[in-house]
Amino acid sequence: MIRIGIIGAGPNARTHAHAHRDSGEAEVVAVADPAEGPGRALAEETGAHHVRGFEEMLDDVDAVVVSSPNFLHAEHAIAVAEAGKHLFCEKPLGLCLADARRIAAAVTDAGVASAVGFSPRLSREAQTLKHLLDSGRVGELISIWSRRLMFLPDDAFGGWRADPGRSGGLLLEVNVHEIDWMMHVAGAVSSVHAVTRTTLTHGPRANDHIWVTLSFKSGAVGQHEGSWRSATPNFSRGLHGTAGGGATDEWGRGVDAASLGQDREPAELRPAVDLRARWRAAIRGEGEPHCDVAWGLEVMRVAEAVFRSAEGNRVVRLDEPGLSG
Numbered sequence: 001m002i003r004i005g006i007i008g009a010g011p012n013a014r015t016h017a018h019a020h021r022d023s024g025e026a027e028v029v030a031v032a033d034p035a036e037g038p039g040r041a042l043a044e045e046t047g048a049h050h051v052r053g054f055e056e057m058l059d060d061v062d063a064v065v066v067s068s069p070n071f072l073h074a075e076h077a078i079a080v081a082e083a084g085k086h087l088f089c090e091k092p093l094g095l096c097l098a099d100a101r102r103i104a105a106a107v108t109d110a111g112v113a114s115a116v117g118f119s120p121r122l123s124r125e126a127q128t129l130k131h132l133l134d135s136g137r138v139g140e141l142i143s144i145w146s147r148r149l150m151f152l153p154d155d156a157f158g159g160w161r162a163d164p165g166r167s168g169g170l171l172l173e174v175n176v177h178e179i180d181w182m183m184h185v186a187g188a189v190s191s192v193h194a195v196t197r198t199t200l201t202h203g204p205r206a207n208d209h210i211w212v213t214l215s216f217k218s219g220a221v222g223q224h225e226g227s228w229r230s231a232t233p234n235f236s237r238g239l240h241g242t243a244g245g246g247a248t249d250e251w252g253r254g255v256d257a258a259s260l261g262q263d264r265e266p267a268e269l270r271p272a273v274d275l276r277a278r279w280r281a282a283i284r285g286e287g288e289p290h291c292d293v294a295w296g297l298e299v300m301r302v303a304e305a306v307f308r309s310a311e312g313n314r315v316v317r318l319d320e321p322g323l324s325g
Protein backbone atom coordinates (compact mmCIF):
# COMPACT_ATOMS: atom_id res chain seq x y z
CA MET A 1 0.00 0.00 0.00
CA ILE A 2 1.36 3.38 -0.99
CA ARG A 3 0.80 5.94 1.75
CA ILE A 4 -0.42 9.14 0.11
CA GLY A 5 -0.72 12.66 1.46
CA ILE A 6 -2.82 15.31 -0.27
CA ILE A 7 -2.00 19.03 -0.20
CA GLY A 8 -5.16 21.09 -0.66
CA ALA A 9 -8.69 19.84 -0.03
CA GLY A 10 -10.65 21.46 -2.84
CA PRO A 11 -12.85 19.63 -5.37
CA ASN A 12 -9.88 18.49 -7.42
CA ALA A 13 -8.08 17.07 -4.39
CA ARG A 14 -11.26 15.18 -3.55
CA THR A 15 -11.20 13.47 -6.97
CA HIS A 16 -7.57 12.42 -6.47
CA ALA A 17 -8.09 11.26 -2.90
CA HIS A 18 -11.10 9.07 -3.70
CA ALA A 19 -9.50 7.59 -6.82
CA HIS A 20 -6.34 6.58 -4.95
CA ARG A 21 -8.29 5.17 -2.03
CA ASP A 22 -10.65 3.24 -4.33
CA SER A 23 -7.74 1.78 -6.32
CA GLY A 24 -6.90 -0.62 -3.51
CA GLU A 25 -3.23 0.19 -4.13
CA ALA A 26 -2.97 3.19 -1.85
CA GLU A 27 -4.27 4.67 1.36
CA VAL A 28 -4.80 8.36 1.93
CA VAL A 29 -2.97 8.98 5.16
CA ALA A 30 -3.23 12.73 5.53
CA VAL A 31 -4.87 15.80 4.04
CA ALA A 32 -3.10 19.14 4.50
CA ASP A 33 -5.16 22.31 4.19
CA PRO A 34 -5.06 25.42 6.38
CA ALA A 35 -8.83 25.71 5.91
CA GLU A 36 -10.33 23.63 8.71
CA GLY A 37 -13.70 22.88 7.02
CA PRO A 38 -12.63 21.35 3.70
CA GLY A 39 -9.51 19.81 5.22
CA ARG A 40 -11.41 17.95 7.92
CA ALA A 41 -14.23 16.94 5.56
CA LEU A 42 -11.93 15.34 3.00
CA ALA A 43 -9.87 13.66 5.72
CA GLU A 44 -13.00 12.13 7.26
CA GLU A 45 -14.31 10.93 3.88
CA THR A 46 -11.08 9.13 3.06
CA GLY A 47 -10.08 7.85 6.49
CA ALA A 48 -7.12 10.22 6.67
CA HIS A 49 -6.09 12.70 9.32
CA HIS A 50 -6.18 16.42 8.75
CA VAL A 51 -3.20 18.71 9.26
CA ARG A 52 -3.04 22.43 8.67
CA GLY A 53 0.54 22.59 7.40
CA PHE A 54 1.81 20.07 4.83
CA GLU A 55 5.16 19.78 6.64
CA GLU A 56 3.37 17.97 9.48
CA MET A 57 2.52 14.96 7.31
CA LEU A 58 5.69 14.45 5.27
CA ASP A 59 7.21 11.87 7.66
CA ASP A 60 4.08 9.71 7.44
CA VAL A 61 3.72 9.37 3.65
CA ASP A 62 5.49 7.83 0.66
CA ALA A 63 3.95 10.10 -1.96
CA VAL A 64 2.13 13.42 -2.16
CA VAL A 65 -0.49 14.93 -4.47
CA VAL A 66 -0.09 18.70 -4.75
CA SER A 67 -3.56 20.11 -5.43
CA SER A 68 -3.21 23.52 -3.84
CA PRO A 69 -3.85 26.79 -5.74
CA ASN A 70 -1.46 27.34 -8.64
CA PHE A 71 0.74 29.96 -6.98
CA LEU A 72 1.69 27.42 -4.29
CA HIS A 73 2.60 24.55 -6.62
CA ALA A 74 6.30 25.40 -6.82
CA GLU A 75 6.74 25.79 -3.06
CA HIS A 76 4.80 22.61 -2.31
CA ALA A 77 6.23 20.44 -5.08
CA ILE A 78 9.83 21.35 -4.28
CA ALA A 79 9.32 20.70 -0.55
CA VAL A 80 7.77 17.30 -1.35
CA ALA A 81 10.62 16.27 -3.65
CA GLU A 82 13.27 17.54 -1.23
CA ALA A 83 11.68 15.40 1.47
CA GLY A 84 12.26 12.40 -0.83
CA LYS A 85 8.55 11.79 -1.47
CA HIS A 86 7.10 10.83 -4.85
CA LEU A 87 5.31 13.76 -6.42
CA PHE A 88 2.06 14.19 -8.32
CA CYS A 89 1.83 17.91 -9.10
CA GLU A 90 -1.32 19.41 -10.50
CA LYS A 91 -0.88 21.60 -13.52
CA PRO A 92 0.50 24.15 -14.04
CA LEU A 93 4.02 23.22 -13.01
CA GLY A 94 4.39 26.58 -11.24
CA LEU A 95 3.56 29.99 -12.58
CA CYS A 96 6.57 30.48 -14.85
CA LEU A 97 9.38 28.63 -16.54
CA ALA A 98 11.75 29.29 -13.62
CA ASP A 99 9.30 27.56 -11.25
CA ALA A 100 9.04 24.55 -13.56
CA ARG A 101 12.81 24.31 -13.83
CA ARG A 102 13.19 24.37 -10.05
CA ILE A 103 10.53 21.68 -9.60
CA ALA A 104 12.07 19.45 -12.27
CA ALA A 105 15.54 19.88 -10.74
CA ALA A 106 14.26 19.00 -7.26
CA VAL A 107 12.60 15.84 -8.60
CA THR A 108 15.71 14.82 -10.53
CA ASP A 109 17.98 15.42 -7.52
CA ALA A 110 15.68 13.41 -5.26
CA GLY A 111 15.21 10.57 -7.77
CA VAL A 112 11.49 10.31 -6.99
CA ALA A 113 8.71 9.30 -9.37
CA SER A 114 6.64 12.22 -10.66
CA ALA A 115 3.54 13.01 -12.66
CA VAL A 116 1.78 16.20 -13.74
CA GLY A 117 -2.03 16.40 -13.83
CA PHE A 118 -2.57 16.80 -17.57
CA SER A 119 -5.86 14.95 -17.45
CA PRO A 120 -7.76 15.97 -20.65
CA ARG A 121 -5.14 14.22 -22.80
CA LEU A 122 -6.10 10.96 -21.12
CA SER A 123 -9.63 10.72 -22.49
CA ARG A 124 -10.70 8.07 -24.97
CA GLU A 125 -11.22 10.73 -27.63
CA ALA A 126 -7.83 12.37 -27.09
CA GLN A 127 -6.09 8.99 -27.22
CA THR A 128 -8.07 7.97 -30.32
CA LEU A 129 -6.99 11.05 -32.25
CA LYS A 130 -3.39 10.31 -31.28
CA HIS A 131 -3.83 6.72 -32.40
CA LEU A 132 -5.09 7.81 -35.83
CA LEU A 133 -1.72 9.46 -36.33
CA ASP A 134 0.43 6.78 -34.68
CA SER A 135 -1.25 3.99 -36.66
CA GLY A 136 -0.50 5.70 -39.98
CA ARG A 137 -4.14 6.44 -40.87
CA VAL A 138 -3.52 10.19 -41.05
CA GLY A 139 -0.29 9.94 -42.99
CA GLU A 140 2.10 12.78 -42.38
CA LEU A 141 0.58 15.28 -39.95
CA ILE A 142 -0.27 18.65 -41.47
CA SER A 143 -2.41 20.28 -38.81
CA ILE A 144 -3.70 19.68 -35.29
CA TRP A 145 -6.23 21.95 -33.65
CA SER A 146 -8.29 22.39 -30.54
CA ARG A 147 -10.90 24.73 -29.15
CA ARG A 148 -11.61 25.06 -25.47
CA LEU A 149 -14.18 27.79 -25.22
CA MET A 150 -16.18 27.85 -22.01
CA PHE A 151 -18.17 30.18 -19.87
CA LEU A 152 -17.22 30.55 -16.23
CA PRO A 153 -19.76 32.62 -14.32
CA ASP A 154 -18.76 35.61 -12.22
CA ASP A 155 -18.84 33.65 -8.97
CA ALA A 156 -16.13 31.32 -10.32
CA PHE A 157 -13.80 34.30 -10.37
CA GLY A 158 -13.46 34.82 -6.66
CA GLY A 159 -10.14 34.13 -4.97
CA TRP A 160 -6.92 33.09 -6.62
CA ARG A 161 -8.36 32.14 -10.05
CA ALA A 162 -9.35 35.75 -10.71
CA ASP A 163 -5.79 36.92 -10.17
CA PRO A 164 -3.49 36.06 -13.09
CA GLY A 165 -0.54 36.64 -10.76
CA ARG A 166 -1.72 33.67 -8.69
CA SER A 167 -3.42 31.47 -11.32
CA GLY A 168 -1.58 32.24 -14.57
CA GLY A 169 -4.91 33.22 -16.14
CA LEU A 170 -6.79 31.10 -18.65
CA LEU A 171 -3.60 29.79 -20.26
CA LEU A 172 -2.01 28.25 -17.18
CA GLU A 173 -5.14 27.49 -15.20
CA VAL A 174 -7.06 25.67 -17.95
CA ASN A 175 -5.90 25.78 -21.53
CA VAL A 176 -2.37 24.59 -20.89
CA HIS A 177 -4.12 21.22 -21.18
CA GLU A 178 -4.57 21.86 -24.90
CA ILE A 179 -0.94 22.84 -25.41
CA ASP A 180 -0.07 19.61 -23.62
CA TRP A 181 -2.39 17.53 -25.79
CA MET A 182 -1.14 18.99 -29.05
CA MET A 183 2.47 18.36 -27.99
CA HIS A 184 1.56 14.86 -26.82
CA VAL A 185 0.32 14.10 -30.35
CA ALA A 186 2.51 16.25 -32.59
CA GLY A 187 5.81 16.35 -30.68
CA ALA A 188 8.31 19.10 -30.04
CA VAL A 189 7.49 22.73 -30.85
CA SER A 190 9.93 24.96 -32.72
CA SER A 191 8.11 28.31 -32.58
CA VAL A 192 4.99 30.00 -31.27
CA HIS A 193 2.82 32.92 -32.29
CA ALA A 194 0.10 33.91 -29.85
CA VAL A 195 -2.44 36.63 -29.22
CA THR A 196 -4.25 37.14 -25.91
CA ARG A 197 -7.05 39.44 -24.80
CA THR A 198 -8.32 40.39 -21.41
CA THR A 199 -11.93 41.34 -20.74
CA LEU A 200 -12.27 40.20 -17.16
CA THR A 201 -9.05 39.81 -15.21
CA HIS A 202 -6.32 42.39 -14.77
CA GLY A 203 -2.61 42.61 -14.12
CA PRO A 204 0.59 41.40 -15.78
CA ARG A 205 0.04 38.38 -18.01
CA ALA A 206 -3.74 38.56 -17.63
CA ASN A 207 -5.33 36.44 -20.36
CA ASP A 208 -9.02 35.57 -20.70
CA HIS A 209 -9.01 34.70 -24.42
CA ILE A 210 -6.10 33.14 -26.28
CA TRP A 211 -5.18 32.23 -29.84
CA VAL A 212 -2.05 30.16 -30.28
CA THR A 213 -0.31 28.91 -33.40
CA LEU A 214 2.39 26.30 -32.82
CA SER A 215 4.97 25.32 -35.42
CA PHE A 216 6.15 21.81 -34.68
CA LYS A 217 9.62 20.54 -35.51
CA SER A 218 7.95 17.95 -37.76
CA GLY A 219 6.61 20.76 -39.97
CA ALA A 220 3.03 20.34 -38.71
CA VAL A 221 1.07 23.34 -37.47
CA GLY A 222 -1.07 23.46 -34.32
CA GLN A 223 -3.84 25.92 -33.63
CA HIS A 224 -5.66 26.53 -30.39
CA GLU A 225 -8.42 28.95 -29.49
CA GLY A 226 -9.47 29.33 -25.87
CA SER A 227 -11.69 31.43 -23.67
CA TRP A 228 -13.31 31.18 -20.27
CA ARG A 229 -15.84 33.87 -21.12
CA SER A 230 -17.34 32.56 -24.32
CA ALA A 231 -21.04 32.58 -25.10
CA THR A 232 -20.50 29.64 -27.46
CA PRO A 233 -18.79 26.81 -25.55
CA ASN A 234 -16.88 24.39 -27.73
CA PHE A 235 -14.45 21.63 -26.78
CA SER A 236 -13.54 20.21 -30.15
CA ARG A 237 -10.26 18.74 -31.29
CA GLY A 238 -9.01 17.38 -34.57
CA LEU A 239 -6.12 16.72 -36.85
CA HIS A 240 -5.51 16.06 -40.51
CA GLY A 241 -2.62 14.86 -42.59
CA THR A 242 -1.58 13.73 -46.03
CA ALA A 243 -3.76 10.60 -45.95
CA GLY A 244 -6.69 11.38 -43.66
CA GLY A 245 -7.87 12.94 -40.47
CA GLY A 246 -10.21 12.87 -37.53
CA ALA A 247 -12.23 15.19 -35.34
CA THR A 248 -14.47 15.15 -32.29
CA ASP A 249 -17.87 16.81 -32.16
CA GLU A 250 -18.15 20.30 -30.71
CA TRP A 251 -18.39 18.90 -27.17
CA GLY A 252 -15.30 16.76 -27.61
CA ARG A 253 -17.36 13.57 -27.67
CA GLY A 254 -16.70 10.76 -30.11
CA VAL A 255 -14.23 10.80 -32.98
CA ASP A 256 -15.06 10.69 -36.66
CA ALA A 257 -12.25 9.60 -38.94
CA ALA A 258 -11.89 9.77 -42.69
CA SER A 259 -9.37 8.92 -45.34
CA LEU A 260 -8.69 11.73 -47.78
CA GLY A 261 -11.71 12.31 -50.00
CA GLN A 262 -13.87 9.70 -48.23
CA ASP A 263 -16.89 10.17 -45.95
CA ARG A 264 -16.35 10.40 -42.20
CA GLU A 265 -17.11 7.37 -40.07
CA PRO A 266 -17.11 6.96 -36.31
CA ALA A 267 -13.75 5.65 -35.13
CA GLU A 268 -13.50 2.94 -32.51
CA LEU A 269 -12.49 4.69 -29.32
CA ARG A 270 -9.19 3.74 -27.72
CA PRO A 271 -8.92 3.13 -23.97
CA ALA A 272 -8.37 6.10 -21.68
CA VAL A 273 -5.08 6.37 -19.80
CA ASP A 274 -5.15 6.10 -16.01
CA LEU A 275 -2.61 8.73 -15.00
CA ARG A 276 -2.84 7.96 -11.29
CA ALA A 277 -2.37 4.20 -11.84
CA ARG A 278 0.67 4.90 -14.01
CA TRP A 279 2.12 7.11 -11.25
CA ARG A 280 1.52 4.45 -8.61
CA ALA A 281 3.18 1.83 -10.85
CA ALA A 282 6.17 4.15 -11.33
CA ILE A 283 6.40 4.54 -7.55
CA ARG A 284 6.57 0.75 -7.24
CA GLY A 285 9.28 0.72 -9.92
CA GLU A 286 6.98 -1.08 -12.37
CA GLY A 287 7.00 1.35 -15.29
CA GLU A 288 7.21 4.93 -16.43
CA PRO A 289 4.68 7.58 -15.38
CA HIS A 290 2.51 8.89 -18.21
CA CYS A 291 3.70 12.51 -18.03
CA ASP A 292 6.40 13.40 -15.53
CA VAL A 293 7.83 16.76 -14.48
CA ALA A 294 10.41 16.67 -17.30
CA TRP A 295 7.44 16.66 -19.68
CA GLY A 296 5.69 19.34 -17.62
CA LEU A 297 8.81 21.48 -18.03
CA GLU A 298 8.63 21.11 -21.83
CA VAL A 299 5.00 22.24 -21.77
CA MET A 300 5.93 25.19 -19.59
CA ARG A 301 8.63 26.24 -22.09
CA VAL A 302 5.91 26.49 -24.72
CA ALA A 303 3.55 28.31 -22.34
CA GLU A 304 6.31 30.79 -21.58
CA ALA A 305 6.77 31.30 -25.32
CA VAL A 306 3.02 31.98 -25.61
CA PHE A 307 3.31 34.77 -23.02
CA ARG A 308 6.39 36.24 -24.72
CA SER A 309 4.76 36.09 -28.12
CA ALA A 310 1.56 37.77 -26.94
CA GLU A 311 3.47 40.44 -25.02
CA GLY A 312 5.78 41.25 -27.93
CA ASN A 313 3.41 40.47 -30.82
CA ARG A 314 6.10 38.38 -32.47
CA VAL A 315 6.96 34.83 -33.38
CA VAL A 316 8.98 33.29 -30.55
CA ARG A 317 11.39 30.47 -31.25
CA LEU A 318 11.81 27.85 -28.54
CA ASP A 319 15.59 28.05 -28.88
CA GLU A 320 15.77 31.77 -28.09
CA PRO A 321 17.68 32.87 -24.95
CA GLY A 322 15.92 32.04 -21.72
CA LEU A 323 13.64 29.44 -23.31
CA SER A 324 16.09 26.85 -24.59
CA GLY A 325 17.29 23.78 -22.72
Ligand SMILES: NC(=O)c1ccc[n+]([C@@H]2O[C@H](COP(=O)([O-])OP(=O)(O)OC[C@H]3O[C@@H](n4cnc5c(N)ncnc54)[C@H](O)[C@@H]3O)[C@@H](O)[C@H]2O)c1
Nearest residue numbers: 008009010011012013032033035038067068070090117119
Ligand atom coordinates in the same frame (compact mmCIF):
# COMPACT_ATOMS: atom_id res chain seq x y z
N1 LIG B 1 -6.01 18.42 -13.93
C1 LIG B 1 -7.24 18.84 -13.89
O1 LIG B 1 -8.06 18.44 -14.71
C2 LIG B 1 -7.66 19.81 -12.81
C3 LIG B 1 -9.02 20.05 -12.58
C4 LIG B 1 -9.37 20.96 -11.57
C5 LIG B 1 -8.36 21.60 -10.84
N2 LIG B 1 -7.06 21.35 -11.11
C6 LIG B 1 -5.98 22.01 -10.33
O2 LIG B 1 -6.05 21.55 -8.98
C7 LIG B 1 -5.68 22.60 -8.10
C8 LIG B 1 -6.78 22.80 -7.07
O3 LIG B 1 -7.99 23.10 -7.74
P1 LIG B 1 -9.36 23.23 -6.92
O4 LIG B 1 -10.41 23.51 -7.91
O5 LIG B 1 -9.51 22.09 -6.01
O6 LIG B 1 -9.03 24.58 -6.10
P2 LIG B 1 -9.76 25.21 -4.81
O7 LIG B 1 -9.36 26.64 -4.75
O8 LIG B 1 -11.21 24.87 -4.82
O9 LIG B 1 -9.11 24.41 -3.59
C9 LIG B 1 -7.78 24.64 -3.19
C10 LIG B 1 -7.63 24.21 -1.75
O10 LIG B 1 -6.27 24.45 -1.38
C11 LIG B 1 -6.27 24.96 -0.08
N3 LIG B 1 -5.04 25.69 0.25
C12 LIG B 1 -4.79 27.02 0.18
N4 LIG B 1 -3.57 27.27 0.67
C13 LIG B 1 -3.04 26.09 1.04
C14 LIG B 1 -1.80 25.70 1.62
N5 LIG B 1 -0.85 26.59 1.90
N6 LIG B 1 -1.60 24.39 1.90
C15 LIG B 1 -2.53 23.47 1.62
N7 LIG B 1 -3.74 23.77 1.07
C16 LIG B 1 -3.98 25.07 0.77
C17 LIG B 1 -7.51 25.85 0.00
O11 LIG B 1 -7.91 26.08 1.35
C18 LIG B 1 -8.51 25.01 -0.78
O12 LIG B 1 -9.22 24.12 0.06
C19 LIG B 1 -5.40 23.81 -8.98
O13 LIG B 1 -4.04 23.88 -9.24
C20 LIG B 1 -6.13 23.52 -10.27
O14 LIG B 1 -5.52 24.11 -11.38
C21 LIG B 1 -6.69 20.46 -12.07
